[in-house]
Amino acid sequence: VIELGTPEHAVVTTCAYCGVGCSFRAEMKGDQVVRMVPHKDGKANHGHSCVKGRFAFGYATHKDRITKPMIRKSIKDHWQEVSWEEAIGYAASELKRIQAKYGRDSIGGITSSRCTNEETYLVQKLIRAGFGNNNVDTCARVCHSPTGYGLKQTFGESSGTQNFDSVMKSDVVMVIGANPTDGHPVFGSQMKKRLRQGAKLIVIDPREIDLVKSPHVKASHHLKLRPGTNVALINALAHVVVTEGLVNEEFVDARCDHESFNKWRHFIADERHAPEAAEAVTGVPAGEIRAAARLYASAGNAAIYYGLGVTEHSQGSTTVIGIANLAMATGNLGREGVGVNPLRGQNNVQGSCDMGSFPHEFPGYRHVSDDATRKLFEQNWGVPLQDEPGLRIPNMFDAASDGSFKGLYVEGEDIAQSDPDIQHVHHALESMECIIVQDLFLNETAKFAHVFLPGSSFLEKNGTFTNAERRISPVRKVMAPLAGYEDWQITQMLANAMDYPMNYSHPSEIMDEIARLTPTFTGVSYDKIEHLGSVQWPCNEDAPEGTPTMHEHQFMRDNGKGLFMLTEYIATQERTTRMFPLILTTGRILSQYNVGAQTRRTGNVAWHAEDRLEIHPHDAEDRGLKNGDWVGVKSRSGETVLRALITDRVQPGVVYTTFHFPESGANVITTDNSDWATNCPEYKVTAVQATKVGQT
Numbered sequence: 001v002i003e004l005g006t007p008e009h010a011v012v013t014t015c016a017y018c019g020v021g022c023s024f025r026a027e028m029k030g031d032q033v034v035r036m037v038p039h040k041d042g043k044a045n046h047g048h049s050c051v052k053g054r055f056a057f058g059y060a061t062h063k064d065r066i067t068k069p070m071i072r073k074s075i076k077d078h079w080q081e082v083s084w085e086e087a088i089g090y091a092a093s094e095l096k097r098i099q100a101k102y103g104r105d106s107i108g109g110i111t112s113s114r115c116t117n118e119e120t121y122l123v124q125k126l127i128r129a130g131f132g133n134n135n136v137d138t139c140a141r142v143c144h145s146p147t148g149y150g151l152k153q154t155f156g157e158s159s160g161t162q163n164f165d166s167v168m169k170s171d172v173v174m175v176i177g178a179n180p181t182d183g184h185p186v187f188g189s190q191m192k193k194r195l196r197q198g199a200k201l202i203v204i205d206p207r208e209i210d211l212v213k214s215p216h217v218k219a220s221h222h223l224k225l226r227p228g229t230n231v232a233l234i235n236a237l238a239h240v241v242v243t244e245g246l247v248n249e250e251f252v253d254a255r256c257d258h259e260s261f262n263k264w265r266h267f268i269a270d271e272r273h274a275p276e277a278a279e280a281v282t283g284v285p286a287g288e289i290r291a292a293a294r295l296y297a298s299a300g301n302a303a304i305y306y307g308l309g310v311t312e313h314s315q316g317s318t319t320v321i322g323i324a325n326l327a328m329a330t331g332n333l334g335r336e337g338v339g340v341n342p343l344r345g346q347n348n349v350q351g352s353c354d355m356g357s358f359p360h361e362f363p364g365y366r367h368v369s370d371d372a373t374r375k376l377f378e379q380n381w382g383v384p385l386q387d388e389p390g391l392r393i394p395n396m397f398d399a400a401s402d403g404s405f406k407g408l409y410v411e412g413e414d415i416a417q418s419d420p421d422i423q424h425v426h427h428a429l430e431s432m433e434c435i436i437v438q439d440l441f442l443n444e445t446a447k448f449a450h451v452f453l454p455g456s457s458f459l460e461k462n463g464t465f466t467n468a469e470r471r472i473s474p475v476r477k478v479m480a481p482l483a484g485y486e487d488w489q490i491t492q493m494l495a496n497a498m499d500y501p502m503n504y505s506h507p508s509e510i511m512d513e514i515a516r517l518t519p520t521f522t523g524v525s526y527d528k529i530e531h532l533g534s535v536q537w538p539c540n541e542d543a544p545e546g547t548p549t550m551h552e553h554q555f556m557r558d559n560g561k562g563l564f565m566l567t568e569y570i571a572t573q574e575r576t577t578r579m580f581p582l583i584l585t586t587g588r589i590l591s592q593y594n595v596g597a598q599t600r601r602t603g604n605v606a607w608h609a610e611d612r613l614e615i616h617p618h619d620a621e622d623r624g625l626k627n628g629d630w631v632g633v634k635s636r637s638g639e640t641v642l643r644a645l646i647t648d649r650v651q652p653g654v655v656y657t658t659f660h661f662p663e664s665g666a667n668v669i670t671t672d673n674s675d676w677a678t679n680c681p682e683y684k685v686t687a688v689q690a691t692k693v694g695q696t
């Protein structure tokens with residue numbers, strides 16, 4: 001811990017990194033944070049934290065922070081510092097000019113899962129009511145949009161089913177495409193605690209994550225599948241459940257839609273889904289698949305936790321649906337110790353989706369074409385609203401390249417680094433006439449921007465974040481915004497300059513509006529959060545103190561029944577060839593966070609200063625590689641250079657890297673393949689060649 005003096009007072013707030021949402025005491029001397037201490041009363045973390053959270057305050061006052069608004073007429077010009085009035089006025093006049101010239105739908109906005117609920121709500125309100133279209137999207141597009149789709153279809157609500165503490169009642173834990181000890185360290189530790197007590201572990205992952213073999217924990221089964229074959233494997237597990245009499249008939253009869261179950265049972269019993277058929281596709285021995293399915297289905301309480309290794313595929317939504325089918329068929333829903341639990345990467349992925357950041361949904365996951373919902377928002381917002389979904393992020397890039405999309409407001413998201421097929425993204429950004437970036441630093445996207453609005457860090461604002469267990473926790477201002485305004489105030493100024501009036505005086509008023517307009521939030525207020533410390537939605541008249549476990553008595557679909565859906569496996573278009581013989585997949589390390597814009601500017605940066613390419617010893621030997629050699633990694637989209645790390649954690653034919661450093665730019669090589677339902681990019685499967693630098 002870095003200590004900068006003796007603290008005089010403390011403010012309780014919430015970590016702004018991952019979806020665990022740890023509660024911290026920001027200990028202060030005057031107006032300076034001297035250390036961050038995990039809060040013992042935090043319901044998500046119970047007094048624990050990881051190294052990222054403890055060091056988080058470092059980036060808030062980093063010398064790279066931009067604290068003055070800036071504009072420039074062309075991206076070839078130098079930035080000019082201007083007043084807030086001039087920056088906001090220029091941004092609004094450009095957006096209005098573009099709409100007058102190219103039409104109402106020629107502009108849009110992107111919000112971020114890093115922002116508070118209240119900020120995100122205001123951005124989508126500005127775009128729907130102020131811009132007059134539904135061209136709003138969020139960075140959840142590129143991570144958990146398949147979760148939103150898949151769980152909404154099957155369970156009726158786009159959220160995980162449990163609280164974190166539920167894992168302490170699990171007898172079997174299945175981890176699919178996630179690495180909790182690195183990506184969600186505090187929950188990863190809680191999971192390990194339960195595993196040390198004797199719960200069994202099944203890991204489904206192409207790579208050997210730490211949980212597979214650590215000093216006190218060993219997975220009963222590690223199904224080391226080929227990247228891109230999740231659906232085939234989940235179907236095979238379900239096939240065993242159905243054909244070996246492991247269905248929980250009582251649960252299905254009472255809680256699920258019978259017609260859909262009967263269709264699904266017939267579909268999944270087909271021999272094409274048998275483990276022996278799946279072995280040829282996934283590379284996982286049929287016997288291992290059968291044993292894992294029996295273990296999961298026979299447990300008293302079995303829980304599934306999954307991450308981006310499930311969602312970031314061309315069949316991401318199908319895999320989420322397959323997981324939901326499996327949990328319903330075995331009755332592993334509606335009580336403690338079970339469930340389907342997406343591990344959200346960013347602090348407010350759940351919240352940004354809840355707040356209506358997708359182009360097709362108002363807050364509370366209600367479709368824009370639903371007349372009653374639209375009328376409700378029209379009455380409250382005082383303007384007519386569009387009934388057609390707007391553009392998703394990749395559609396915005398395509399429309400920009402085609403010349404029909406010309407203006408973009410981006411709050412808290414570095415699309416020029418984090419989105420796939422980055423050459424296409426850069427071309428799209430260069431094609432626009434006005435890009436407004438609201439952020440802490442001059443990030444990669446700012447290189448394409450015309451207006452820079454300096455935002456506020458989580459220490460400089462009030463609001464709320466919603467973590468992976470639907471827990472709405474307070475974010476409290478511990479220091480004045482360095483640039484003078486909190487982000488919600490900046491969005492409000494832009495709305496007013498766009499002639500759509502907003503006059504909130506505190507984020508609590510925004511939350512009051514959210515609660516008034518969103519059925520699952522009607523019981524949420526700042527007073528209640530202050531009183532309880534945090535609250536899990538749904539929080540309404542049926543559950544005034546919130547809901548730790550979802551779907552206890554019925555699912556959230558209109559008829560209350562869980563819906564089974566068919567999940568045909570379709571191989572990814574991304575194929576290995578002689579020129580691109582390896583499959584690249586990606587992930588995170590403990591000490592860094594996403595594109596590293598924050599963690600690289602804190603005291604823990606020295607821990608791991610580069611992304612590396614993990615490669616199996618056989619593949620390294622074939623290429624004459626030694627540990628530490630520089631490797632050129634080339635795909636059909638582009639190429640980059642990474643340092644080799646030779647390890648049998650990856651299987652032959654598969655290489656792995658992280659995506660924390662812009663220098664290595666993993667997204668230079670990722671493809672433009674995406675999930676069929678949501679356009680979530682297929683980050684996890686890229687065919688590449690790896691060559692020692694200096695050789696061909």
Ligand code: SF4
Pocket residue numbers: 015016017018019020021022045049050051052053054184185186187
């Ligand atoms: Fe907790 Fe995640 Fe922050 Fe670590 S990064 S302190 S696990 S919220």
